[in-house]
Amino acid sequence: MSYESAIVRKALARLERRRDNRDRRRFQLERSLYGMEPRLREIDLTLRGTMADLALLAAGGRPVAPDGPEIAAIRARNEALQAERTRLLAQLGYAPDALDDVPACPRCGDTGWREGRMCSCLKELCAQEQLKALTEAMSLTDEQDFSRLTLDIYSGQPWGSQDRSPRENMQRIVAVCAGYARQFPGYPLQNLLLSGSTGLGKTFLSGCIAREVTLRGFSVVYDTANSIFDAFFKTRRFSLEAEEQRQAQTDTRRYLNCDLLILDDLGSEHTMPSTRASLYELVDSRLQTKRHTIISSNLSTREIGEKYGAQLASRVEGLYRELTFYGDDLRLQ
Numbered sequence: 001m002s003y004e005s006a007i008v009r010k011a012l013a014r015l016e017r018r019r020d021n022r023d024r025r026r027f028q029l030e031r032s033l034y035g036m037e038p039r040l041r042e043i044d045l046t047l048r049g050t051m052a053d054l055a056l057l058a059a060g061g062r063p064v065a066p067d068g069p070e071i072a073a074i075r076a077r078n079e080a081l082q083a084e085r086t087r088l089l090a091q092l093g094y095a096p097d098a099l100d101d102v103p104a105c106p107r108c109g110d111t112g113w114r115e116g117r118m119c120s121c122l123k124e125l126c127a128q129e130q131l132k133a134l135t136e137a138m139s140l141t142d143e144q145d146f147s148r149l150t151l152d153i154y155s156g157q158p159w160g161s162q163d164r165s166p167r168e169n170m171q172r173i174v175a176v177c178a179g180y181a182r183q184f185p186g187y188p189l190q191n192l193l194l195s196g197s198t199g200l201g202k203t204f205l206s207g208c209i210a211r212e213v214t215l216r217g218f219s220v221v222y223d224t225a226n227s228i229f230d231a232f233f234k235t236r237r238f239s240l241e242a243e244e245q246r247q248a249q250t251d252t253r254r255y256l257n258c259d260l261l262i263l264d265d266l267g268s269e270h271t272m273p274s275t276r277a278s279l280y281e282l283v284d285s286r287l288q289t290k291r292h293t294i295i296s297s298n299l300s301t302r303e304i305g306e307k308y309g310a311q312l313a314s315r316v317e318g319l320y321r322e323l324t325f326y327g328d329d330l331r332l333q
Contacts, residue, residue: 003126004221011112011125011126012122015112019110036092044099047085050078105120112125130214137223138203140210140211144204145208146212151170154330170327177209177323181212184212192294192295193297193320193323194294195298199331202264202325203296206294210222210262213260221258222264223251224263225266228255228263232274232278232281232282235248255282256285260291263295266279266299267297267298267307268298271308276308279308280311283315301316
């Protein structure tokens, strides 16, 4: 379970900005309250000198008992000063900790990490940043949420030779997709092939899955087949500028290593030998590392085999669950 490094960097930058803004507000309040009550500044300076007092005791060359008279005297003086500080702040209408450096997240102290693991506060920011990226990449909207999904737009009438109406078929598909997203990565199906004509909701459902899996704390990358194959192709072109090739390498690592890859519009690209090789490398690598993939295409498993070769078809047919969409183009309704 991990977000890609670019997402984590953006989230950490937001966390740092939060700390800076909090420190700035606290400093401004401190200046204001010190101006109204100079005694507060004297008390704070004295309290901050406590560590120096303890260091002087330790430097004296003789052991100092934690419950000895010297420590007790320092503790008593600090308690008296803190009581006076609380009283002065109350007179000015402020809480006792108004001038304290209180982190927004007590679990990690606003560092984003706790015992070597990502804190929930940083995970939340990562999820927000990833949703931003998905919104830009796939035009993700608030409507793409399983809790807000309605299937009334699909016909309830028989459709050709199919056993189910388009609406009944979508009820079955949505049940699988919702289970896949809400139980990720523990759902029995690891990979999905969303197959069918354009305008039937494949990309919309992919967005619902992307949102749910993101909020569960996993990295999700969405891209079209054209963009993915272009990135793989560029990594092999040594005539490119160094920066362009580095970007292509970064992109291919994202495609290979994310927890969930959503490959959209497979079959619409111009197919070349390099395309077939790149697709097989991507699919096989993610299967070998047990990473999850959703492919959205207007091609069926059989048609994928005809276009990209039997070797890839055997991987998809054996290790992907095909969900077939049919019905009227929803964009025309």
